[in-house]
Amino acid sequence: MELFFLLLLIVIMATALGSGYPVAFALPGSAIITVLAAAGAGYLFTGSTDAFFESGGPSQWLSAGVTNLRGVYWEPERDTLIAIPLFIFMGIMLQRSKIAEDLLVTMAQLFGPIPGGLGISVVVVGALLAATTGIVGATVVAMGLISLPAMMRNGYSNSLSSGIIAASGTLGQIIPPSIVLIILADQLASAVDQAGQARQDLYKEVTGELVMPSEFGVVSTSAGDMFLGAMVPGLVLVGLYILFILAVALIRPKLAPAVPYEGEYDFKFLGQVFLAMVPPLALIVLVLGSIIGGIATVNQAGAIGAVGAMIMAGYRLHPGGKLRYVPAIIALVGLGIIGYVLSNYDTNVQNIQNADDVEGVRLAIFGVVLVVFAIIWSGFRAYMTEDALTGVMVETAKTTSLVFIILLGAAMLTAAFRAFGGEELVKHFLEGLPGGFWTKFAIVMAVIFVLGFFLDFIEIAVVVVPIVAPILLADPEANVTAVWLGVMIGLNIQTSFLTPPFGFALFYLRGVASKAVKTIQIYTGVLAFIGLQLVALVIVAVYPPLVNYLPMRSSLTAETAPPPINPALQYCVENYVAQEFEQNGDAIKSAVEQAASLNISYLPEDLQDDWNDGIEKARESFTLMEEIESLKVEQAEKAVDYRPQHTVVRALQRDARRLADEIEDLDTSISRGYGDTERQRERRAELEAEREALLAQIPESWSEVQRAYGQVTAADRRARGMYRRTVDQAYEPVAELQQIIASADQLAALESELDALAADAPDMDGETADERFKEVERMFGDVAGAREIRSLLSDARREIDARTPNLERALDYIADAQALFAQEVEWRTRAQSELLPELRAYDEAIQGTIGLRQQPRLPREQALFVASCNAEHRDISLNF
Structure with a gap:
């Protein structure tokens, strides 16, 4: 019976539309009539209004369209349709x-x-x-x-x-x-x-x-x-x-x-x-350019377009005279001032630091006032000339209302179709x-x-x-x-x-x-x-x-672009790295070997170990990428034999799932006592036999073929996972060491704070120590690689602030911190002149390949490659 009412729904809708009945009423009307007819038939023939629905009942499906529409379009996050009246205007x-x-x-x-x-x-x-x-x-x-x-x-x-x-x-x-x-x-x-x-x-x-x-x-x-x-x-x-x-x-x-x-x-x-073409072209650039450049959302761009059209209408509708283009010129001047301010000043009123910032805010306000004045003037002209603004607003309201009424009607029709x-x-x-x-x-x-x-x-x-x-x-x-x-x-x-x-x-x-x-x-x-x-x-x-x-x-080129480590980008990122290894692999390997020969003997032992491990991981990345490329070729070869069987078996399993869904629906109907339960049981048995017959058609060799192909895909996943972990571990020491060495001056500047703390520590009580030590600890916490010094100071503070203070042990911790501080400043200062330039050269050589995943965003070259790669549709059906 569900099929009968589905057909009835389509016939009623087609008849209403074909007779010229308004679409806004034909769509929800056909849904309401059909749902009520199904409910009435169910009550008459089975005693239940829910009998002839796929699931649920008439009240659920009558309200489903409105509920779905409200749930989608009344959410603050889903404001896309606000752009419709703006572009219509x-x-x-x-x-x-x-x-x-x-x-x-x-x-x-x-x-x-x-x-x-x-x-x-x-x-x-x-x-x-x-x-x-x-x-x-x-x-x-x-x-x-x-x-x-x-x-x-x-x-x-x-x-x-x-x-x-x-x-x-x-x-x-x-x-x-x-x-x-x-x-x-x-x-x-x-x-x-x-x-x-x-x-x-x-x-x-x-x-x-x-x-x-x-x-x-x-x-x-x-x-x-x-x-x-x-x-x-x-x-x-x-x-x-x-x-x-x-x-x-x-x-x-x-x-x-x-x-x-x-x-x-x-x-x-x-x-x-010029007058006929430049203003519309400028409006196109403002509207679409702001969207493409990520400057404005679609809604904001729609507002730009609506305002721009009204300003253009302000001079086009004017009968002529000296003041004809004045509002448009004022708007351009205001926009120019705003653009200048945004390029040269910080206009955040909560972050005003000096007189220049105040001047920037004043200029911005002046520019905004000019633009608002031009908009009001142009709007007044459009309102007074041929009653254009009123007519445009009325037509916009009519068209927008029509769109949203049709959306509501379509939501109700879709709900009935699903019912x-x-x-x-x-x-x-x-x-x-x-x-x-x-x-x-x-x-x-x-x-x-x-x-x-x-x-x-x-x-x-x-x-x-x-x-x-x-x-x-x-x-x-x-x-x-x-x-x-x-x-x-x-x-x-x-x-x-x-x-x-x-x-x-x-x-x-x-x-x-x-x-x-x-x-x-x-x-x-x-x-x-x-x-x-x-x-x-x-x-x-x-x-x-x-x-x-x-x-x-x-x-991928926007300021809010996903980072290269994003899982959805990895396939194309690895394709780029494979291409670079093939074309420039010798140069990258040479950079790795040159980095391996750097003198790091005066660095702390843990940093030396991390560096050497990173170099070894960088060498391994080439081998792993070769393995990935080899597995890619092997996958393509095995797919030739696997794909035909995969297509046949998945089709059989898909049909079997469809029959299983029908069996489940029949079980529900039988359990509720709907219709002729005896006939439904017979139909269930037929479907079960048909399902078993379909599954019996799966070739005996399927398990072996699937296992063989699955081994290759599993090996590919393992290789890619290993590669990603390896390159991350290869690059982390490079970034970390550069950051630590570059902070040498920042660390050296804390010497006076540390010495003053050491001098005052013997006379401190617990409360004073807690305040003074924490302040200095925070300073060292802001310096890369200074965690151990901070830890020693924390230990000293706890000894002073303990229930039973131990000043001698606290002073030992402070002395250890001072000694470690001197060592850190010494090797960092030396590394700043000897090692840092070499590290930066190495970083530049590998950051686009081995270090690519760890970059905050894709560099332009890589972003364009990944965009081109992801723009192609890739068949992933053999993974399912």
Whole structure:
């Protein structure tokens, strides 16, 4: 019966959407009706309202959607969706202020004289508007009203013109900042949690190990990562559009002729180009650059964009006059002052040390006041001119409310879908497909593509993604990142605006196009661009670094980058070291041997032992890395025979697990007395027999093959673990010895404090000794390698402060501390001139390889290598 109600849910939803019923009510309405129908049927036929649910009851599933939505979006840590109204405001303000129109006209004048130039200008403007607005409807309407008549007037094919405008208008779905990317990032964040747990459970089940190595974890994403990941694919799509238009213009010039500019390319035209292009480009740089540079979060960048759009609207909406650009100039001056202050002063009011700091704070306040004044002035202008600000706020509120209502409805629909076992059904269907991950992925992408004919991007993102994303992300075969999956879905969803018969971009364009442009011409015009989008999908699927590299690079080069010792980075870090050992191994070995020959005879014995052990460990690291590389080759060779059997056996075990889940569900139903228990017992016996038959198909040689391959992987793990411990032990003495020697002057400066303490100690009582000694102990505690001196002083203090003070023993401890102090100062001072330069040279020679794990963050060269390495998807399925 669960399947019946699942089908009923889908039919009700499809019927409501097909009849034109508002999406915001169709999604939750279909969920509520189906849940209530299931509860009523259960009460009538079995006497229990819970009978026809996978688990739980109607009250649980009716409230599940609202509970889940509140749990996700009402948490202070999950504030991603705050960016949505900010970017919507920015986009609508730029449209209402006609800045987008200025940009379009200027670009058409600039590129028109080259073959296909007018079409290329529309694509470029579409990309720029996408990077500033991300609102498809407004972009298509604006370009349809302005460009389509001009293209028709200059002899452009109606079909080509329609296709260019419709396709360019949809770039806002994939080029950041994009509303769909924010929603996808939010949906994928919870999908990653589910996928990570599923992968952990799978690893535990098939290997028997309780903890899965973190390097096998699912890579998460955020809105910022999605923006970075979508940037290159978006530019690839723009490039494909431009190449297509150029090809058409060169092969069939009549379809896309050159359009000469009737005016002159003089300083006046240059000024028009500057005013039309520089402010929007500057806003793009501020918004996206602040995210890429790690300066601002997505929400903060959205606020920057909204404020920037309002300031630009302030001068564009103004009728003219001397004061037209004054608010914008004031804002620029204020930002310049703030930038100068941040570069030259410490503006932390809690850390003001001198008059310069006070001056910096005053300048910062002055800069902020200027910017706030400019924002208020620009906002007042926008409010008073054509009532623009009010209109923008109303449209922003409407659009934002629509998004959040759909999110709530989708959460309720997803809860109902799960209530009737829909999620498990989809999971079992996808996992039962032959061909592994790529078959599942192709099916999902095909379904999303087809749904794009009928549904908007929000419905697809919030209904389909939560169901299929955990399944795809959990699969260790392709081991895809969440940002890659999100961008691929985003590219696919973009086609929902172009695909007939319900492509929204087609409707928008039809609404503003001349009657001379037939609907069939609009439909045929977009077909080539749909094909180009599919080509872009294939390109991104085949070469994942197009998506993954920028987020990885940004993460690893940021101030908050994870340290090189992070377990998730080790595979690529070791690949880098292996490459360096192969290319520069002789130079590194030479540096190690030169360090081994250094004269350390005057160092304390424990430091000598640590140094010699470190040198020996450094020598061992080369042998261990060779072993790792050898095992890597052996793994690849053994995988040739192991992979086919592994694929077959894991498929059989997966199907057996699915049957076991069904058996468990039947056991629950039988124990509760639901339905025909006798028929359920018969079905259980059938499933148990089917499960045993599946497990019997596992080849007899499987255990031996698995054991042989497992020995190699175990050896690889041991070798890598040994290598990591060895290089850590090799580098620790280098860093420690440098720190101790470099502190020679700091230690010598404490001589007067130690002598004064020794002189006053005989006359001290317990309370005075406790205070004086602890102060000096703290000073020695701040000096590297001075713990033993501090320990002797602590012993002396305890002797004086004891119930039965022993002054003689305390003075002996102090004398020992003074003698040790003299020895420490002597050898450190000598080592500072003789040994320290050699140590630093050795450190520089090995810190990028042997000492890499112990660095606070990856150096730039290594960070770029690791980012490039992690940007590739690595098949880890043989570890499961």
